[in-house]
Ligand SMILES: Cc1cc2nc3c(=O)[nH]c(=O)nc-3n(C[C@H](O)[C@H](O)[C@H](O)COP(=O)(O)O)c2cc1C
């Protein structure tokens with residue numbers, strides 16, 4: 398079953414409002430569509446007679462060693478799509494040896510998410526995603542909850558000075574979570590209330606010194622998510638980021654930005670190997686993973702496919718998504734004459750339509 402088929406199955410089991418919440422993007426959904434289409438604009442140029450019967454797809458990331466270069470990007474409100482919610486996602490990611498990025502907008506408290514992951518693996522890598530708050534004590538409270546739970550890294554999302562205008566949610570009048578659901582990590586903290594669709598106080602007043610303060614205030618590595626401009630990637634490193642995640646939030650913030658993968662080469666060049674560069678947005682096949690790695694990513698995140706897997710089949714569905722991507726990626730690596738991730742290099746990616754068009 399391909400990840401696209403899993404989406405169709407999810408659509409059958411979900412009501413139209415939660416389906417639209419997950420599937421949708423901002424504005425006219427141009428960026429949402431382009432994230433996937435962009436991968437069709439790249440082709441792989443394999444090397445031959447250089448492979449191996451055994452391949453090593455493992456990757457070392459801040460606070461995590463993963464079996465494959467694919468991690469679970471933070472997506473909000475898993476209990477909206479499956480009764481087991483984030484607990485199921487956590488068990489699945491841990492069982493597959495993948496980082497789970499849980500987040501402030503989870504419908505399960507981070508302590509319970511990490512506990513569920515530990516049911517499947519002794520030391521599962523769980524990262525915690527948060528937005529910086531202009532009031533430092535709110536940020537510190539969230540960081541403390543993540544540290545206390547046993548998360549091994551933090552992910553600070555910086556592409557949301559204001560919340561994106563999600564066309565489908567606006568049309569559906571979807572502004573609050575249904576009764577019985579809440580952003581559990583926001584309990585007791587200032588915001589719109591944990592049951593609001595945007596329970597997180599986003600602020601355009603947040604600036605680089607706030608990031609530096611957050612980095613200083615934790616012993617955990619801090620990755621910065623939502624970087625597209627190469628100069629911002631440099632600033633992130635200068636302000637202490639342990640990793641940079643190239644992302645346009647799955648097309649849910651500004652609907653006029655480039656596809657995530659199109660921003661990757663310039664960011665990779667700007668970071669110049671000082672910290673790992675990751676990418677999310679539009680990754681749907683093992684060959685997409687290979688293209689991203691060849692263009693400089695250490696690993697990729699997947700958002701919607703994981704939610705479709707969870708909606709369609711719970712823990713089993715999430716495992717299926719991660720296992721499928723790992724298997725397809727390993728197969729692509731073999732077809733490209735590679736033994737390990739680092740064997741995929743920028744000269745092996747061409748613009749689709751001809752090797753001469755690079
Ligand atoms: C339903 C949904 C909820 C999301 N919630 C968050 C969030 O709470 N925090 C965050 O940083 N990114 C969030 N994202 C963005 C994802 O982390 C990621 O950037 C994006 O989904 C990647 O694109 P993909 O869905 O094409 O894989 C969300 C995305 C979706 C689809």
Ligand SMILES: CC(C)CC(=O)C(=O)O
Pocket residue numbers: 473502594595596597646649
């Ligand atoms: C609660 C929101 C902040 C989740 C989000 O980032 C999104 O829906 O794209």
